[in-house]
Amino acid sequence: MSTLTEEVPAVVAGPQLPGEVGAVKDGKSHKSKRGPRPEKTERYKSFELALERGSSQELLQTQPEGTKEAKGDFQVVSQPYATLNNGVKIPLIGLGTFKSEDTGMDEVVHAALRAGFRHIDAAQHYLNEPAIGVALEKAFQAQVCAREEVFITSKLWNTDHGREDVRPALLQTLKDLRLKYLDNYLIHWPVVEPQQAGELSPSIQETWQALEECVDEGLVRCIGVSNFSVKQLERVLSYARIRPAINQVEVHPFWRNDALISFCKKEGVHVSAYCPMGTPWTSAKAVIRRAPSCSSHPVVQEIARKYNKHALLVLIRWGIQHGTSVLAKSSNPHHIRQNLEGTLGWHLAPQDFDAISNIDFQLRLVDGIRFLRPEGPYRNMDEMWDETETEECRQKFIRSVYKFPKMPSVKLATGQRMPMLGMGSWRAGNAQDTVERALRSGVRHIDCSSQYGSEKIIGAAMEEVFSDWLVDRPEVFLTSRVWMGEEGMDMTMAEEIRHSCKQTLSGLKTSYLDLYLLPADSHRKMLKEAWRGMEALVKEGLVRSIGLYGGGLEALQSVTAICKIAPAVIATELHPHCCNLELLDFCKSKGVQVVAAAWPAGFYKAHKEPHMLKEATVQDTAQGLGKTPAQVLIRWALQLGACVCPKAASHDHIKGILDVLKWELSPEQFEALCSVTQHSTIPLAERAFSTERAPSASYY
Structure with missing residues (x-):
């Protein structure tokens, strides 16, 4: 069981819990009149409270924490330790080296060891272990401290989880750090790279067994783990011959991780806290770096003034009393020493500890979003962390900063959720800027086609937004459609469809599409053959859902009669001049989602049909609501239950599209639009299977 050990004077028999029989007070043993500690007290309010009931732990017979001990020409600050489940002791304040440059590492490590730091946290992935190794070697040679006095941690990266890779990776780390052994070696993430669909391969069990052999x-x-959830750690505990000693995770007042800490305490697994100061720059995501810093919170600031301490030192102190060791990072020698001297020798009173622990704002800074993949093993944050709070807090924060609208979505037959409102890209000359603005404004559904000639531009736009980590690929629903306009290709239909899909994926710089639509305006026999090609894309993992574009009821019935994978969506003409009620009823009965194509009126101009935007009922409704005719048409389709992806050519257009989520048509207005005189439909789908080349200008 991991327990905390405070360095105390030899005359003291040892701290015990308030309420414990035989508690030590003034050097004498007294029976306390207090009852047992309340069950709700899960967090540690002082070092005394950190000790477990009935613990027979050995106390270090040295000076109290924070005492300065002269050592040559410098003074070392003593600090408390925790005893791990294998008897090894870990200092409660360590030096973090994440994002530390090679340049100056010698000075940083030297300053830390001279100040009294006895835990250095490193990782192969930080790419600075060789520099740390040089610094350690110099410090040991200069007799700043002995090797056995320093607890050194490193981590196994995701690419080295194979049984045959673990030992070589550890040996490389030892070589880089110029050491014969490590004190602590952690699995950095419960992730294997390069990632594959399905379960982790190699399994964490295989990796763990290789680590046990290294012990x-x-x-x-x-040995231990890092960034493991309760369930992930439970699995390791179920088969471990050597139990994990440590779980290194993010912990600070803005992400308390109480449930995980409680579980680890019960299982005797020590929690090592990274990001203990809750500094947003720790995050790789530009959007999260806009979060407030823990040290700037009014509660923390007030308590810092009360104790005459810097707010960052209050946060380190809180972390220790929270029941964890902490990894404090700094490259400034003065700050490094202050992180020890200014944190030790005092503690937060219970009411102050509780005040910090009850801060409402919560946000995980390092959330692992880069490891999410639709094919697994982690498809979303809930699966990554085995809880919903991470994603809920992330979305709440992003909405608070960017004021994203709450986007309605529908669940497709495949289980996917498709945003009901998206953005089309037909004839978007400034597509990159428009798509970037749309994604940054809250649009999460982009409709495109290689026929539009904009997929590469859209791919570049998404790449730019993804690089900011404002939104990640799994959060964006991408729709495209088959386009087989190339001549002279000696391929089967299935091969042509796959070729079209691969070109689209390449242009969009993505490994999969959320929805791929097949133009339905083809001979029924060819449609059957084509649908088999679409189904093959799903099985290959290139596409998550498939559907039809155009065609209407007859084409949809033909496909549903012969399919192995049913169409999840049909994109069809749908507007007040063409309500398509028979098709809507059939789709509802079969669980097929309708996407309203031809929005809102561009094709009318091309076909010289009556302009929907000038329809009297539409204009009257728009005027009465103070909206534009285009907004009225979009809102009408949404209330009909259809998804809509209108084209936007400017930031104002995007704002206008998203504005339709803030209001509704009254029942009377909706019915009036449904009663507009019906006109003949216009064929939507390109004749993709015709021997003739399609026209250069598309309608959509």
């Missing part, structure tokens, strides 16, 4: 060989004293 047997004497290459490492303790």
Whole structure:
């Protein structure tokens, strides 16, 4: 069981819990009149409260924490330790090296060791272990401290989880750090790269067994995990011959991680806290870096003034009393020493500890979003962390900063959720800027086609937004459609469809499409053959859902009669001049979602049909609501239950499209639009299977 050990004077028999029989007070043993500690007290309010009931732990017979001990020409600050489940002791304040440059590493490590730091946290993925190794070697040679006095941690990266890769990775780390052994070696993430669909391969169990062999060989004293959830850690505990000693995770007042800490305490797994100061720059995501810093919170600021301490030191102190060791990062020698001297020798009173622990704002800074893949093993944040709070807090924060609208969505037959309102890209000359603005404004559904000639531009726009981590690929629903306009290709229909899909994926810079639509205006026999090609894309993992574009009821009935994978969507003409009620009823009975194509009126101009935007009922409704005719038409389709992806050519257009989510048509207005005189429909789908080349200008 991991327990905390405070360095105390030798005359003291040892701190015990308030309410414990035989508690030590003024050097004498007294029976406390207090009852047992309340069950709700899960967090540690002082070092005394950190000790477990009935713990027979050995206390270090040295000076109290924070005492300065002269060592040559410098002074070392003593600090408390935790005893791990294998008896090894870990200092409660360590030096973090994430995002530390090679340049100056010698000075940083030297300053830390001279100040009294005895835990150095490193990782192969940080790419600075060789520089740390040089610094450690110099410090040991200069007798700043001995190797056995320093607890050194490193981590196994995601690419080295194979049984045959673990030992070589550890040996490389030892070589880089110029050490014969590590004190602690952690699995950095419960992730394997390059990622594959389905379960992790190699499994964490295989990786863990390889780590156990490294312990047997004497290459490492303790092994553990990092960024593991309760369920992930439970699985390791179920088969571990050598139990994990440590779980290194993000912990600070803005992300308390109480449930995980409680579980680890119960299982005797020590929690090592990274990002203990809750500094947003830790995040790789530009959007999260806009979050407030823990140190700037009014509660923290007030308590810092009360204790005459810097707010960052209050946060480190809170982390220790929260029941964890902490990893404080700094490259400034003065700050490094202050992180020890200014944190030790005092503690937060219970009411102050509780005040910080009850801060409402919560946000995980390092959320692993880059590891999410629709094919698994982690498809969303809930699966990554085995809880819903991470994603809920992330979305709440992003909405608070960017004021994103709450986007309605529908669940497709495949289980996917498709945003009901998206953005089309037909004839969008400034597509890159428009798509970037749309995604940054809250649009999460982009409709495109290689026929539009804009997929590469859209791909570049998405790449730019994804690089900011404002939104990630799994959060964007991408729709495209088959386009087989190339001549002279000696391929079967299935091969042509796959070729078209691969070109689209390449242009969009993505590995899969959320929805791929097949133009339905073809001979029924060819449609059957084409649909088999579409189904093959789903099985290959290139496409998540498939559907039809155009055609109407007859084409949809033909496909549903012969399909193995049913159409999830049909994109069809749908507007007040063409309500398509028979098709809507059939789709509802079969669980097929309708997407309203031809929005809102561009094709009318091309075909010299009556202009829907000038329809009297539409204009009257728009005038009465103070909206534009285009907004009225979009809102009408949404209330009909259809998805809509109107084209936007400017930021104002995007704002206008999203504005339709803030209001509704009254029942009377909706019915009036449904009663507009019907006109003949206009064929939507390109004749994709015709021997003739399609026209250069598309309607959509």
